[in-house]
Amino acid sequence: MLYQLSHTGLFKLSWTADPGSVPRHPTYTNPTYIWYKNGQNVQDNSSPMYSISSEDADSYYCAVKGHNGLSSPAVYKPKTTVSVSPSGEIVEGSSVTLTCSSDANPPVQSYTWWYKKNGGDYQSMTGPQHVFNQIQSSDSGEYYCEAQNEMGTDRSSTINMDVKYDPKSTSVSVSTSGEIVEGSSVTLTCSSDANPPVDKYTWYKKNGASLTGSEKTYNFTTISSEDRGEYYCGAENKYGHLNSSSVSVDVQYGPKNTSVSVSPSGEIVEGSSVTLTCSSDANPPVDKYTWYFQNKTFQNGFGQMYNISKFKSKDNGHYHCEAWNGRGSMNSTALMISLPGKQTSVMNAAVGIIVVVLVLILCLSGLMWFRKKSSKSISETRDTSENVQGDSSPVYDNISGMAMAPTATQTAATVVQDDVHYASVHFSRFKIQEVPLYSTVQLHQPQKQDEDVQYDAVKFNCPSYANRPTAAQAAEEDSSVLYSTVNKP
Template identity: 90%
Template sequence: MALRTAGSVLVVFLWSVAVVQGQDGWSVTYTPQSICTLKGSTVELSCSYTYPRGYPSRYNVIKTFWFTKVYPVEGYVSLSDDPDYKGRVTYRSDKRNGHTLKITDLRESDSATYKFRLITDQTRGRYSGYPGVTLSVTDKPKNTSVSVSPSGEIVEGSSVTLTCSSDANPPVQSYTWYKKNGGGYPRMTGPHHVFNQIQSSDTGEYYCEAQNEMGKDRSTTINMDVKYGPKITSVSVSPSGEIVEGSSVTLTCSSDANPPVEKYTWYKKNGASLTGSEKTYNFTAISSEDSGEYYCEAENKYGRLNSSSVSVDVQYGPKNTSVSVSPSGEIVEGSSVTLTCSSDANPPVDKYTWYFQNKTFQNGFGQIYNISNFKSKDNGHYHCEAWNGRGSRNSTVLMITLPGKQTSVMTAAVGIIVVVLVLILCLSGFMWFRKKASKSTSDTRDTSENVQGDSSPVYDNISSMAMTPTATQTAATVDQDDVHYASVHFSRSKNQEVPLYSTVQLPQPQKQDEDVQYAAVKFNRPSAATP
């Protein structure tokens, strides 16, 4: 065996001598007997013939050629006349009866046994040299392809086998597997590449490379489309950043799934599912009641998966602002009173302003305002104003007053009674002294009265008294109507003592009594009184 290399072309000659002894002493010798070379290369086939004794006087060779085919009609066909070799073969001979066949641009179809034939001028002088030269045109692997098993959909977690096949002469010696655009490959394995539990990360395009001693060939790619249920499900909020009440907000559910997610379900944490099954959930004008945590569920034919929750924090200005007072019962003069301003706001209220009678308090800017010693001057209307970065809101007005004291009313009533009693005693004393002063003249008057009869009763009216108002008297007249105090009655008997009567009553129509005397005393209420 010998090797001959021309450039990158490898030609293998198997040296042996084939001698064919023809009739009448003709024979053909081939050197070498077999040749193995690559497709596309050039090869030369050589032979020589011998002739019998008496040649060339008795025999004349008129034609020589190489052939591979014998047709029933045409018979032996010279390679130079064969359409499959046209333009690719040439002959060369020498003086020692050596003949060479040169074939260029070898094809795998050129693999055959090539024989030399000579024709003489004798009727039966035609000879072919057997067995000829065996030419094997080999090539690197070709028609390399990849198949997948089982066929149909590939589901995550299942077992999958890739198979590489190739036409090669000599046979393929090694296989290398590649993942298109996949790091970590190639993998040197056999014609089969097995995924025991295929994963979604194995999705991609694969191809193989078959190699023998003549070269290598790469297959076309095959797509491995691994199906799986939703994974890595999440929710995003748009716009990002602060969410203001009344603005438009969109929630978007994202999930990695193959085939893509077919159905989305939206939930509010600690609440029922929301209306809608689309990838997005929209708030056209979001309100404070929409604050909370939201999540979605993604579903396809291979499974379903919930996302983690995302917080939606809706910001708004103060609302439902109100004022409360402590203690909540009756307020006692001099006690401590606490006012508290409450308001629903997000972010929380950062400033409070207090108002009394619609005027701003001095230093009244906290949530709590305390009045340590409540007095009547503190009676009035109170309200607060709550502020945050989104606006402000006033509370309703709260009226706070001290109630009237029961002890002061009772004191005024007792004072009035005392003044009335003092006045009655003074009146009684006055009338008693008057009686003494007029006793000396009473007999004369009685005699005259007995003569004249009882037709003319005497009235002595006292309309007013000159008094200097005192604090007690002034207190006795507070909130009282004008009152008449009456009367003193004297008996008409001459020898009897005149009894003294004193009564206090409201003004009433007077009846006509016989032989009585009246003394009426009237006191007017002062226009101003201090209790």
């Protein structure tokens, strides 16, 4: 027994009996056809045709009344399903096949796939299979298929294609799009597209080690100038890791570490050119400098450098500068700049004092030695006292920086000569009276009215050999005087 299905506005099911399928018997001269829908009798008809609409498409079959076991096979619309291969997680880059299958009688005539990727509009393609050679994250979305035969069309259930992939498009954003000022709060945020989502973040400062923290955000509670630089982050999930490009964090602050330097850096020569330079760390850079001399502002002193074309003694003093930008200002420490003359005079005075002290030590040592030797030769002195009485000429020793006592002409010449240091030691013996023994040490300075004069004088009084008393008398009558005088302006 065969069946036919035709469509002319309505679905028409017709029974066509094979001549040999129905026994030749009087009873079957005018057979009755019984139609069933989903197993239930819906019509007894002498006509082998049964008309239905497309909305009534279902499972149908018919039988011939009185003929046991003689019935048509059932006809029905497709029953459609979708399968995915391989099963399990779908990882980006792998090969994936979607298959649409359907149980239908008569067989399915066409398959149509419908899909919507990442929230877009539905699109379609035909065929029982849809193959992805290297599936991408962009292929994620909703998929279903439809199968159609003469009995109707059936739609499968929808599957969600969830493609797994490692982090992509990792980037860093700054909480503020405006200027970052020192002392403010700043937050950096790391963003990345990943499936499954990123489960670990790592923060880095360019040209530095990794920072503490594995969260999506990195916070500066009070940002400082030391925090300026370039930052980037790394995003990681079970499928991979990806670093972002770097973002610049430009922290603005007022001038810091302001200082003054001088050029040339060596000894300053009178009349030479001297340049002062003001340096300061600031962001934005310093746009105004002010110069001060002895805490008073210079006229026209507003550049980073200040030049003194001919340096003179009147320019000796303390210099400092002030640096200013839109975020604040800062003064440098004062720098003392002077010609070396004053400093040389001080050094010469110190050297002179040292020389005086050394000469005094030598004179005292000589005196002690002389007194000791004199006490041992008292008896010899008495025997020769008469011979000594007639000799009243002074005995002296002159130690000097010059070959003879300075004349008036030589004294004037010393004004333009180097300093002269000399000492004179005189010893005199007289018949009766005590003759002073003295040493004079004088530090000679250039003959300038405003220069300091420093000298030292030491005098010793000793009795002559002829009139030396006894040891007891010497103890009582020794009137030697040792003194030193230092005069300063």
